[in-house]
Amino acid sequence: MKLFVTVGAERLSFNRLIKIIDDSVFSNILPKDTYVQIGHSSYHPQYCSYCRFLDYRDMEDRIADADLIISHAGMGTVILCLKHRKIPILFPRKACHREHVDDHQLIFARTMVKQGLALAAFSSRELLKIYSDYKKLSQPSNTRQSLDKRKGLFIYLEKILMDFSGSKGKNNGY
Numbered sequence: 001m002k003l004f005v006t007v008g009a010e011r012l013s014f015n016r017l018i019k020i021i022d023d024s025v026f027s028n029i030l031p032k033d034t035y036v037q038i039g040h041s042s043y044h045p046q047y048c049s050y051c052r053f054l055d056y057r058d059m060e061d062r063i064a065d066a067d068l069i070i071s072h073a074g075m076g077t078v079i080l081c082l083k084h085r086k087i088p089i090l091f092p093r094k095a096c097h098r099e100h101v102d103d104h105q106l107i108f109a110r111t112m113v114k115q116g117l118a119l120a121a122f123s124s125r126e127l128l129k130i131y132s133d134y135k136k137l138s139q140p141s142n143t144r145q146s147l148d149k150r151k152g153l154f155i156y157l158e159k160i161l162m163d164f165s166g167s168k169g170k171n172n173g174y
Contacts, residue, residue, distance in 0.1 A: 003034040004066035007041060007093075008074040009053065014099050015043040017091050020124045021070070022047050029128055035062065060084075068134055070127070073105035073120070078112060089130050090120040 005021050007014040018038055022045040024030040034048040037059070044050065054062060063069055063077075064084045071077045073092040081088040090112060092105035112118035119134075121127035 001031045001033070001067045002065060003031050003068050003070065004062045005034065005036040005070045006054075006059070006062075006072065006074075006077055007037060007039045008072045008077060009039055010072070010074075010093065010100060011040050012093070012099055012101075013041040013043070014039065014072060014093055015041050016097055016099065017070075017072070018043045018045060018050075020127060021045065024128060030131065035066075037062075068131070070131075073109040073112070075108065078108075078118060082117060088118050089127065089134070090118050091127055092120070092122065 005017070007017060018036060018041050021030060021034060021036055022043075025032060025034050025045075025047040030048075032048070036045050036048055036050040037054055038044070038050050038052055040052075059077075060080055060083075063080050063086060066086070069077075069081055069086055069088040071081070071088045071090055073090040078088060078090070090105075090109040092103075092109045093099035094106065095101060095103050106122070109118065109120040109122075113120045119130050121130050
């Protein structure tokens with residue numbers, strides 16, 4: 001299984017997630033074929049491949065090629081996952097760990113879970129449990145209503161992201 005992990009472009013580090021991933025690869029809990037985008041984090045994985053940042057195209061390719069994505073709860077990454085019909089496991093940054101300025105990622109992750117568009121973990125134990133059950137848990141509902149809801153939400157989120165990137169004059173893609 002190919003695992004892709006991304007922490008986004010936030011200027012604050014997300015060492016907590018990267019260390020969980022690295023330790024889990026070392027312990028053979030996560031696959032050796034794990035690639036991590038570490039952003040501004042100071043922890044450098046020892047047991048899996050990594051890079052600081054990816055351009056939009058490389059990010060999209062990594063998501064498309066991965067069997068599983070573990071991500072910070074960033075809207076751009078979630079949209080790319082949905083575009084490629086992937087259900088990500090979100091691991092939100094937390095203000096109490098100084099990983100972000102507030103806890104909006106917790107709110108966003110919970111919203112995506114309620115919509116059936118993502119799974120979310122809020123601790124290392126939850127993350128590894130969800131990973132072990134991923135194939136069973138990630139099967140999307142096949143009802144017409146669920147598919148219409150997902151399409152509508154995807155269009156809504158994409159519009160928000162485009163409006164936001166247009167107002168900032170820059171879109172780094174995730």
